[in-house]
Amino acid sequence: MTVVAPQQRLTYDRMLMTAGGWALALLWILPLAYAAWTAFHPAQYETRFDLFAPLTLENFSKAWVQAPFARYFLNTTILVAMILTVQVVLATFAAYAFAVYDFPGKNIVFGLILVQLMIMPDILLVENYTTMRQLGLVDTILAIGLPYMGSAFAIFLLRQTFMTIPKELNEAATIEGANAVTLLWRVYVPLAKPTYLAFGLVSVSAHWNDFLWPLIVTNSVETRPLTVGLSIFSATDSGVEWSVINAATLMTSGPLLIAFLLFQRQFVQNFMRAGIK
């Protein structure tokens, strides 16, 4: 009897864990599943659950023609690509400087950069808007991206990664006659690939989803990103059906959702390898 008891406890525990895990998962997926259900069914089923209700993509096509979502998709894509490119290039150089060189005031400058991790441009809307007006950039895609292009998070992550690369590599390459740029390109960047991927995923999802700043700084279809477009579309409560709004909602998050479902494992692993713990 004494031999069996712990095993029994184990299976009982496992059952409890499984039940708990599933209960939480079902609860968690419920709001999304409900929205998805209405999006894929005709409007008359939005309050009536019927397992055999006909499936349809009509809501998606309705949403697509009722607002310039194609343009919004383009704007968001340009925005996200622009931010990520500049962030990565600038942060690579900065992180390299912090990891490899010694210069006076290095720690103070680094500390000042890290301030951005706490005090983000998101909360400095008022002054940043004034700056954009002075630069004549209000209502441009550049204005949405500019405050985020110098990223403390990217500099921090890349510096941590670069510092794990042995300096001997650096010295050997310098003797071979390689300059800083080739060294970066040939040694540092390839070795930091997981960090780049992790940061890329974070950055893309953050700026794809960003709302408040774009809302303030844009006011036309040509510059508006998806999030702002979606909020305007769903705010016109002039009889837009819920099923259509839900379709638009899923549509705007779709690409990101698919990307994350595909990259889920890499995402988690890269996060761990990048040393964010």
Place this chain on the structure above:
Amino acid sequence: MLLPAVTLLVAFTHYPAVRTIINSFWSTGHGRRHSVFVGLENYQRLLDDDVFWRVLENNLVYALFTIPLSIGIAISMALFVHRKIAGRGFLRMSYFTPTVLPLIAVANIWLFFYTPGFGLIDQIRGVFGLAQQNWMGQPDTALYTMMAVSVWKEAGFFMIFYLAALQSISPSLFEAAAIEGAPRWTVFRRITLPLLMPTTLFVSINAVINAFRLIDHIFVMTGGGPNNATALLLYYIYEVAFREWDTAYGATLTVVMLLILSLLAIGQFFFFDRKVHYK
């Protein structure tokens, strides 16, 4: 090499932060009327502003509820999917998916969920013969509906960090505990939780910032109403600065935000420093 990144950082983080502080001592200029130095006048107004106190209280309650709740749920999520469990892939996906969605989209989904008479909550209540409830329309419950949205979105994101931390704990610790016959709860409290402390520090700093920074859902769901019941600090800053165009008072409110974030950063650092277990 540093210059481009540092220039951009200073231009959109440090410079505006300093400018915010300076502008909080000046009045708002309108057209030909230039802004003038007013000393502490804006701060006096702040102290007398009922809406400001309401908003501050809302934000503190909001943080106090959402942060421990989302961290607690995140830890349970991580414990569930950390080891082999039936349908692990599905569970992980369910937990994580909300964090990928834009907050605006999340707001739409929950708005539908909450809609009186229409949404799933009232549908379920209807089955049990309960009356319809306008959860977002009542001052007593409105803020809690916003909290639910925030916890729903954040927990899965924090789970990732706990998963990473759990996988770095040596299995031999748990084996040793099992041989000693330690109860599960003791193992969790004495081994798992202390070893997760550094993660909790990191996550809670993020959670605090997010509690003040992420307000997108307020725009779609309530617009700060009813009667400012769901207005949070940053939302109020937006209203003052970009609806009433009172930028000086907006700057004063932003100073409060800067103060809170700095104080929390310092406080959290010292508080956790004593409790955090470093390897």
